[in-house]
Amino acid sequence: MSVLDSKVPKGPLKTKWTDYKNHIDLVNPANKRNIDVIVVGTGLAGGSAAATLAELGYNVKTFCYQDSPRRAHSIAAQGGINAAKNYQGDGDSTYRLFYDTVKGGDYRSREANVYRLAEVSANIIDQCVAQGVPFARDYGGLLDNRSFGGVLVSRTFYAKGQTGQQLLLGAYSAMNRQIARGKITPFNRHEMLDVVKVNGKARGIIARNLVTGEIERHSAHAVVIASGGYGNVYFLSTNAMGSNATAAWKIHKKGAYFANPCYTQIHPTCIPRSGDYQSKLTLMSESLRNDGRIWVPKNMEDVMAIREGKKKPTDLSEDERDYYLERRYPAFGNLVPRDVASRAAKERCDAGYGVNATGEAVYLDFASAIQRYGVEQAKIHNIENASKDKIYELGAAIVKAKYGNLFQMYEKIVDQDPYKTPMMIYPAVHYTMGGVWVDYNLMTTVEGLYCIGEANFSDHGANRLGASALMQGLADGYFVLPYTIGDYLSHEIRTGKIATDTPEFDEAEKSVNDQINFFINNKGSHSVDYYHKKLGKIMWDKCGMSRNAEGLKEAMAEIKALREDFYKNVSVPGTATELNAELEKAGRVADFLELGELFAKDALAREESCGGHFREESVELDGEQEGEAKRNDVDFAFVSAWEYKGEPGDAVLHKEELEFNEIELKQRSYK
Amino acid sequence: MNLTLKIWRQSNAQAKGKMVDYKVTEISEHMSFLEMMDVLNEQLINKGEEPVAFDHDCREGICGMCSMFINGEAHGPDRGVTTCQLHMRMFKDGDTITIEPFRAKAFPVIKDLVVDRSSFDRIQHAGGYIxxxxxxxTQDANAIPISKHAADEAMDAATCIGCGACVASCKNASAMLFVGAKVSQYALLPQGKVEAIDRVQNMVAQMDLEGFGNCTNTGACEVECPKGISLENIARMNREFLSANIKG
Incomplete structure (x- = not known):
C-alpha cells in the first residue's frame, strides 16, 4: 500500500462529486469570520479561489509578485476555455469531455478528478457570463464556439484571442468586490518565500515585500498555493518573465510531494527564436491550427533556396510542399494534440527541413483558408465571377476578424505580413502538467496546505489539451476548493487566531533571511541570468522534446555542478532593503536549479513515452504506428510523487497507481 | 546598432531623481526594447553597478506591467504596442533615446522607471465588478441573448490592459479612458445594467480622490493606447455619469 492516499470517494464515477458535496462537513457563517486563509498567486485559480472563499465569509489574504492581481500570467492565454455545453449540438457531453481529457493526457491522470472537472465545466461559462465576461457571440446573440486540437467537437468558448485576459479580469472583478467589502486583503508586489508548519499543519507563510524588502509573517488556518507552473526552468518559454516555481518548491522542501515533474508541454505554434539575446518566446494560439496548414518543403533544394533568400515560400507549388501533419495523421490532420504536433515539427527540422536560418521553423499557412473563406463570402454576397484579388480580399477580412490580433502580434515581432506569406513557427515550452501532488480534495501531503491550478499535477495527465488550462484553473478555484477546504476548516473552528511570534515562524524567517543575506554578500563574478541561461540550455537539450537515459544522466550531473557553481560565483547587486529585481531572480533561479535536477531524475525513471514525455528508447517499431510514442501501461500506469530528502538527486519515489474503471487504456491514435 | 540612452534614475520614492547617460552597442534590430534594456542591465551588473529597475512581466503585450515613456511617448514611437512589443527596428544606429517613467501625481515613482499604479486598482475596488x-x-449562459454588436463593443472596451499609458500621455494626467473603458464594458451588457448608477458614481468619485485630472478632449490617450481603446468610452462614461446623477 502506497503512503499516498488519493481520497477519491467511493461510488459510481458519475455521482462521486455530488455525493461528496452532500456529505462533507460545513462551517457555519459565524465561524467562517474567525478563519483565515492565505492564497498565494492571483491568476485564474488563485483569483477565483480567493474571491469565492471571501464570499463564503473566510478572511482571505492574497499574495502576488505583480503590482496588481490582474497581471498574473493567466492573462496571456489566448485561444479559449472548454466546457461541455453542447451548444453546437455536435454530440458533446460531460462524458465526452472527460474521455477526451483522459485520452489527450495519454491515460496518466486520475479519472475521478477529470470527471469532476468535466462536470463543473459548464458552470464556469454560466458564471463568467453572469460576471460580464464578453465571450464571442454569433449573430443570434448566443455564444459562439471554436474547435481545438485533439477533439472532434466544438466546445471552446472564446473572447477574441484574449480569452485568458477576459476570464482573469472576471476573477479579478470578483476579487475587487470582496476587497471592497474588506474580506480580501491583497498583498501585491509581495513574494512568498517559505511556508510555516506548526505541528505538521500549514499555518502561515513568510513573504517579502518587494518594494521595501521587509520580511513579513502571515498566519492562517490553511494555505493555498496557486502560483502557476515551472516552465521557466527552461529559461526560454512562453511564461511571463517573473513566472516561477518558488512557492511550489518551498512547500516541496517542507514535505509536499512533487508529482510528475517530467510532464512538460511543448506548444507547437510559437514564434521561433531569433538570437541569443532573446528573453522569452511568444505563443501563437492553437486556434490558428483550425485554419492554418502546417508544412515544410518536400525537397532539400527548396529548403536551401529559402534559407538563402533565393526563393520565397509562396513560390513553391502544392506538389513541392509536405503538409506533414495531414500526411501522417489524416484523421486529425493539423488538429492533432500539441505533443504530437510538436514532435512532428521537430522530426522534420531534425531531418534538415527547417525553413529559417536556425533550421528550427516550419510554416503555418493561411492561403487555403483565405481562399476558402473568400469563395464562401463571394457566394454570400452574390458576387459572380469574383476576381482572384476580390476573393483574397473577402477571405482575408474573415481571417482578420478571427485572428486579427494574433496576426498583428506576429507582424510586430517578425516584421513579416502573415496575410501574404506563411507564418514561421516552432515548438516552445508552454505549460507544465507536473506539479505539487494533491489528493481529490486538492490538499498536498502537508495537512492544511492546498495546491490548485497549473501548480498542481492533477487533471491533465502527461499532456494537456488546448483550452483546458483555463477550465481547470477556474474549476479548482470557483467550484472545487471552496467545498473541499471547508471540510478541512470545519475542524478548525476552535483553533483561534494563529500567533506569529512562535519558534516555527522564527525559524522560517531566519532561513529566508539567511538566503537573502547570502546572495547580497556573495559578490561573485556571474549574473543570475548567466546561470539561468545555462540551466535552460541543459534542460532544452537533454530534457526537451525527446529524452534518453544517457542525456538525462548527464543533465542531472550538469545541473548539480551548475548549482554548486551558482552558490560560489553568483553576483547580486544592490541591497536587501529595496526593490531589487536581481535578488528576486536569484531566489527563483536557485529553486529552478534544484527542480531541474528532480525533473531529469523523474524523466529518467519513467522509461516509457507518454504525452509530453518522449523517451527515445520507447517507440513503436513496426505496424501502422511505427515511430510513434510507445506507452507502457503494465509498468508505468502510476503518478510519480517525489519526497524531498535534502538533495534533489536523493528524492524518494512514491507511486500512486492509476486505476481506470470507466475508460479502456488504448494507444492514442490520431491517424 | 549603437545607441545612447538617457535614463531616469531615482533610488527610491523619496530620493531626487536625475537623467543619466548610458551607451549600448551591438543592438540587433530584432530585439525588443526590453531585451535592449536587458543588455544594458547585464552590462551594468558585470561592471558592479546597479541595474535600471523597470516593470515588465509577460513580454507579449497583455499583462500591462511594462511602462516607460520613450522619447516623449508612452510605450515609445510605434502604435498599438506596449514597450515589450516595441522593436529596435523602430530606431536607427546612433540614436539617442530618452527613457522616463510614466509621470502622474497618482502614479508616484517607486524606483527608476517603476511607478505605483495601485490607484487603478482602488478605482476598480470602487465598482469594477458585477x-x-x-x-x-447562475442562469444558463445562453439565457440572455446579447447582440453580437454589443458583445463585440463590450469586448473592445474590455481589452484595456490597465497599463496607464492614457494617464501618462494626458497633459492633465486624466484616467478617464481607463475608467471609461471599464464603465463601458458593463454599461453595454445587460448583466451590468442593474448596478450602473452606483458603479459610475463610485468609480468616478474614487478617480477624483486619487488625484487624476479631468478630460479636456485632447485625445492623446487614444493615440497612445496600446490596445486602441476608443474615446467613445469616455463619452459613454460621461453620459452614464450624467444620467446617474439625474436619476440617482
Missing part, C-alpha cells in the same frame, strides 16, 4: 456570487448557480 455583484454576482461565484456559486455557479
Amino acid at each position: 455583484s454576482v456570487n461565484t456559486s455557479g448557480n
Whole structure:
C-alpha cells in the first residue's frame, strides 16, 4: 500500500462529486469570520479561489509578485476555455469531455478528478457570463464556439484571442468586490518565500515585500498555493518573465510531494527564436491550427533556396510542399494534440527541413483558408465571377476578424505580413502538467496546505489539451476548493487566531533571511541570468522534446555542478532593503536549479513515452504506428510523487497507481 | 546598432531623481526594447553597478506591467504596442533615446522607471465588478441573448490592459479612458445594467480622490493606447455619469 492516499470517494464515477458535496462537513457563517486563509498567486485559480472563499465569509489574504492581481500570467492565454455545453449540438457531453481529457493526457491522470472537472465545466461559462465576461457571440446573440486540437467537437468558448485576459479580469472583478467589502486583503508586489508548519499543519507563510524588502509573517488556518507552473526552468518559454516555481518548491522542501515533474508541454505554434539575446518566446494560439496548414518543403533544394533568400515560400507549388501533419495523421490532420504536433515539427527540422536560418521553423499557412473563406463570402454576397484579388480580399477580412490580433502580434515581432506569406513557427515550452501532488480534495501531503491550478499535477495527465488550462484553473478555484477546504476548516473552528511570534515562524524567517543575506554578500563574478541561461540550455537539450537515459544522466550531473557553481560565483547587486529585481531572480533561479535536477531524475525513471514525455528508447517499431510514442501501461500506469530528502538527486519515489474503471487504456491514435 | 540612452534614475520614492547617460552597442534590430534594456542591465551588473529597475512581466503585450515613456511617448514611437512589443527596428544606429517613467501625481515613482499604479486598482475596488456570487448557480449562459454588436463593443472596451499609458500621455494626467473603458464594458451588457448608477458614481468619485485630472478632449490617450481603446468610452462614461446623477 502506497503512503499516498488519493481520497477519491467511493461510488459510481458519475455521482462521486455530488455525493461528496452532500456529505462533507460545513462551517457555519459565524465561524467562517474567525478563519483565515492565505492564497498565494492571483491568476485564474488563485483569483477565483480567493474571491469565492471571501464570499463564503473566510478572511482571505492574497499574495502576488505583480503590482496588481490582474497581471498574473493567466492573462496571456489566448485561444479559449472548454466546457461541455453542447451548444453546437455536435454530440458533446460531460462524458465526452472527460474521455477526451483522459485520452489527450495519454491515460496518466486520475479519472475521478477529470470527471469532476468535466462536470463543473459548464458552470464556469454560466458564471463568467453572469460576471460580464464578453465571450464571442454569433449573430443570434448566443455564444459562439471554436474547435481545438485533439477533439472532434466544438466546445471552446472564446473572447477574441484574449480569452485568458477576459476570464482573469472576471476573477479579478470578483476579487475587487470582496476587497471592497474588506474580506480580501491583497498583498501585491509581495513574494512568498517559505511556508510555516506548526505541528505538521500549514499555518502561515513568510513573504517579502518587494518594494521595501521587509520580511513579513502571515498566519492562517490553511494555505493555498496557486502560483502557476515551472516552465521557466527552461529559461526560454512562453511564461511571463517573473513566472516561477518558488512557492511550489518551498512547500516541496517542507514535505509536499512533487508529482510528475517530467510532464512538460511543448506548444507547437510559437514564434521561433531569433538570437541569443532573446528573453522569452511568444505563443501563437492553437486556434490558428483550425485554419492554418502546417508544412515544410518536400525537397532539400527548396529548403536551401529559402534559407538563402533565393526563393520565397509562396513560390513553391502544392506538389513541392509536405503538409506533414495531414500526411501522417489524416484523421486529425493539423488538429492533432500539441505533443504530437510538436514532435512532428521537430522530426522534420531534425531531418534538415527547417525553413529559417536556425533550421528550427516550419510554416503555418493561411492561403487555403483565405481562399476558402473568400469563395464562401463571394457566394454570400452574390458576387459572380469574383476576381482572384476580390476573393483574397473577402477571405482575408474573415481571417482578420478571427485572428486579427494574433496576426498583428506576429507582424510586430517578425516584421513579416502573415496575410501574404506563411507564418514561421516552432515548438516552445508552454505549460507544465507536473506539479505539487494533491489528493481529490486538492490538499498536498502537508495537512492544511492546498495546491490548485497549473501548480498542481492533477487533471491533465502527461499532456494537456488546448483550452483546458483555463477550465481547470477556474474549476479548482470557483467550484472545487471552496467545498473541499471547508471540510478541512470545519475542524478548525476552535483553533483561534494563529500567533506569529512562535519558534516555527522564527525559524522560517531566519532561513529566508539567511538566503537573502547570502546572495547580497556573495559578490561573485556571474549574473543570475548567466546561470539561468545555462540551466535552460541543459534542460532544452537533454530534457526537451525527446529524452534518453544517457542525456538525462548527464543533465542531472550538469545541473548539480551548475548549482554548486551558482552558490560560489553568483553576483547580486544592490541591497536587501529595496526593490531589487536581481535578488528576486536569484531566489527563483536557485529553486529552478534544484527542480531541474528532480525533473531529469523523474524523466529518467519513467522509461516509457507518454504525452509530453518522449523517451527515445520507447517507440513503436513496426505496424501502422511505427515511430510513434510507445506507452507502457503494465509498468508505468502510476503518478510519480517525489519526497524531498535534502538533495534533489536523493528524492524518494512514491507511486500512486492509476486505476481506470470507466475508460479502456488504448494507444492514442490520431491517424 | 549603437545607441545612447538617457535614463531616469531615482533610488527610491523619496530620493531626487536625475537623467543619466548610458551607451549600448551591438543592438540587433530584432530585439525588443526590453531585451535592449536587458543588455544594458547585464552590462551594468558585470561592471558592479546597479541595474535600471523597470516593470515588465509577460513580454507579449497583455499583462500591462511594462511602462516607460520613450522619447516623449508612452510605450515609445510605434502604435498599438506596449514597450515589450516595441522593436529596435523602430530606431536607427546612433540614436539617442530618452527613457522616463510614466509621470502622474497618482502614479508616484517607486524606483527608476517603476511607478505605483495601485490607484487603478482602488478605482476598480470602487465598482469594477458585477455583484454576482461565484456559486455557479447562475442562469444558463445562453439565457440572455446579447447582440453580437454589443458583445463585440463590450469586448473592445474590455481589452484595456490597465497599463496607464492614457494617464501618462494626458497633459492633465486624466484616467478617464481607463475608467471609461471599464464603465463601458458593463454599461453595454445587460448583466451590468442593474448596478450602473452606483458603479459610475463610485468609480468616478474614487478617480477624483486619487488625484487624476479631468478630460479636456485632447485625445492623446487614444493615440497612445496600446490596445486602441476608443474615446467613445469616455463619452459613454460621461453620459452614464450624467444620467446617474439625474436619476440617482
